[in-house]
Amino acid sequence: MAQTNHIGRRKTSTARVYFKPGSGKVQVNGKEFKDYFELPIHQKTVMQPLEVTETEGKYDITVTVRGGGKSGQADAVKMGIARGLDQNEDSVHDALKQFGLLTRDDRMVERKKYGQPKARKQFQFSKR
DSSP states (O other), rough: OEEEEEEEETTTTEEEEEEEESSSOEEEETEEEEHHHHHHHHHHHHHHHHHHTTTTTTTTEEEEEESOOOHHHHHHHHHHHHHHHHHHHHHHHHHHHHHTOOSOOOOOOOOOTTTSSSSSOOOOOOOO
């Protein structure tokens, strides 16, 4: 199997995920993924597709992720890994689908409107 490229997105983050057969090493932006994603919740998020499909230790995964914050990046990496597993493995589609790992989370930050301090918050109303 040649090295394959998969894209994952979340909020304003984009992750390019490269798979190749190996020992299960996951690298994000040139660092070990546990060094890049320091919070345990983000580490668990990134590894979720591999745990669900029981393919830990089967692939070396290299990730380039840009944009957004750590939570958005972790979710983008999760989606990229899930898409890669779906294409590389024959029998994991149903498991990934069941856990909602193949669905793009399309929620984005709502833009700020003029005449308001934030997207929905309004300045205090004074009747008199």
